[in-house]
Amino acid sequence: MYAKPRMPDPVRAAAVRAVIIIALTLTQLVVVLLCTLAGSWLAFPMLLSTIASSIVATWAVLDIWVTRQSWLQRNGVVSVPSSAARSRRRLSGRQ
Template sequence: MWVEEPVGRRRLPDPVRTAAVRAVLIASVTLIQAMVAFFCVLAEVWLAFPMVLSGVACTVVATWAVLDVWVTRQVWMQRYGVVSEPSSTARRLRRERRRARRLARAAAREAARIRRRRVGRRLSRA
């Protein structure tokens, strides 16, 4: 029977995944080219020297591609990675502060109303 299991890690974002696939393809081509260069050196073929030079260039490109994955991941995390959701604790504290402000405003209104009433009575008696 088919049983769904929850995934341990979330899927990579699209730009990061694209960079990672590109890096894997470039690294695999570099490894194949290194093997060909090695065999050309063993066979003492004229193609050995150009293959070794291009192998060095491909190694630089592969390193650049891996760094591109890292940079793309960092940029994506900086732009979209942080989801700002207030925690339940922050929400509760905000509610308490709001309630305290409402009570303070209501008390201030009541005090002002009482003062006005007292001032009105004094004027009418005088």
């Protein structure tokens, strides 16, 4: 069976951060729902907090992508043309 290579440490750290933030945001959302159903005064402040947390969670997910791209630019990209690029170059050279 094919095993995926392990994620680089900075990317893994960003992914773990994002998962924790998303879990906390979903927990806040459940608390908002329960406070609303109970008619508690805490529902509105928790709603504002949940909206702020969802913005932070979106930022955390984007951080995974940015960290992965920067890691690939520094360490992971091997600059070798693909076979498709070579064959396309050969075809254009013959004409």
